[in-house]
Amino acid sequence: MGYKVVVCGATGNVGREMLNILAERQFPVDEIAALASRRSLGTEVSFGDKTLKTKDLAEFDFTGWDIAFFAIGSDGSKEYAPKAAKAGCVVIDNSSLYRYDPDVPLVVPEVNPEAVEGYSKKNIIANPNCSTAQMVVALKPLHDRARIKRVVVSTYQSVSGSGKGGMDELWDQTKAVYNPTTDVEPDVYTKQIAFNVIPHIDVFMEDGSTKEEWKMVAETKKIVDPAIKVTATCVRVPVFVGHSESINIEFEDFLDEDEARDILREAPGIMVIDKREDGGYVTPVECVGDFATFISRIRQDSTIENGLNLWCVSDNLRKGAALNAVQIAETLGARVLKKG
Template sequence: MGYKVAVVGATGNVGREMLNILDERKFPADEVVALASRRSVGVEVSYGDRTLKVKALEHYDFSDVDICLMSAGGSVSKEWSPKIGAAGTVVIDNSSAWRMDPDVPLIVPEVNADAAAGFKTKNIIANPNCSTAQLVVALKPLHDKATIKRVVVSTYQSVSGAGKDAMDELFSQTKAVYTNSEIVNKKFPARIAFNIIPQIDVFMEDGYTKEEWKMMMETKKILDPKIKLSATCVRVPVFVGHSEAVNIEFENPISADEARNILRTAPGCLVIDKHEPGGYATPYEAAGEDATYISRIREDATVENGLVLWCVSDNLRKGAALNAIQIAEVLINRKLISAKKKAA
């Protein structure tokens, strides 16, 4: 018998991707419901070869829903996730609302699937930040081998991480450059077309941005609280796919060849690392794919036991929708949940 799944925020970039991936992976759902705010009621969204009409979250009865994939933003999740969890539905939330809650597991299945069993306190599981998700997939097998002490990461994050309006802004600004029209900034603090912006989210008192803070804190929670991490997060004029330049310092020796061999067999990783033009992954290749692509693996001679690598992933998939559905699969495969509906 299958499960009943609700997708909240079904009209957004990530919500639509969740519906696509549920179908692609043949998720064992007997019924999938698309939910959003009242203004989106009646909007049609695709689920495989079917069309779903969006219903209002505010009036929905979750009493027979097994899993809720929540992708409607932090304020909506803060209000609704506890209510939905109280109805006996497991909420897998894509916002930052619950990530640092000690009673809510923060899960990347390739890294810390065992922690998913801790969801029962609140019936909520958190999905990490998109830039964190791909990073820890790459770090985990290396940490197991040589123990990571410190990470310095610079991100090159696509506009889709800021939503559909951000993608529209990049498109309209790019068009304006070619037509010599006025360039209007609405979503971003500076022009994004043919430019890069060294700010994602708001600034904090220490000069880091909230996005950078998320990467630091979430990596500690998911992987190891002893790891020291410094991040610089940058928005770039790419539609889909986040890239990261990662400098890693280990406690124990590890060579580039060892790292390459370890990552080639690690879950969720795909190594493309030829020392030639084009022998590496870019966001273009990663878009629409599930893997975290890893390239440019090399030793860092400036520190003892240091490596440098480049990793790229589709932020709408592994960074959000795919990871959430993989969490749901962990719950089912490990028999941590059972369907509410009883066979007739």
């Protein structure tokens, strides 16, 4: 016996990817419903070899359904997630709304799978921020070996993290560069994104950091260890899909780069591609459509006593969103629900 599954926001980038991954990983689905806003009612979406017509989220009754994946943003989750949870349907929410709620587990299955068991307090499990998800997959096995004191991370985040609007803006501005008669003013972003980088993701906070940077700090502490100090600079780059991160790690104990490489090779969810030669590393273009978090450029940091540098790349629509959500459902099924 499988699950009755709901995908809310099924017409968006992440919602469509959730449907794809549920089919690819053969998640045990007995029945599936694709939900969207009223303006997208009847839009067709794919689920494996099936075609689903979207239903109206506002009118949907979650009673009798097992798991609902939410990919509709914080405002939508605030309105509909409690309704689904109250009806007995476990919500796996991709928005930031519940990530910092102490009664809602924030889960990356390769890192803290046991946390799913705390779902019952609100019947909700939170999916982390895309940039956090791939980073903590890399940090956890190293932390288990040598205890991480501090992380300095710079991100290079693709426009798909802003949704379809961000992708359209990059495409339209890129075309406009080659057509002098056309001018595409920034709308999604504060400055031109084509052939540019923007050190600004989400809103600014009082201390000068952006909320995206704050998320990486708070979420790493909640998922891995509250004692880890994190400082982040998050940058939007003109890449369609795939987030990259330059990560500097300071440990309590010495960790040799060769041992770190071996640890990461054995860690779940990670693929190490690290050759010290031209092209011996992974870039965002190469990670698109893949389940893995790729690690390259592992090397000692000689400027501190116990330091390492590494390069981390992952498909943000997959590990950063849809894949992690499906993995949460798989973990919940294996540890708690035990169907399928």
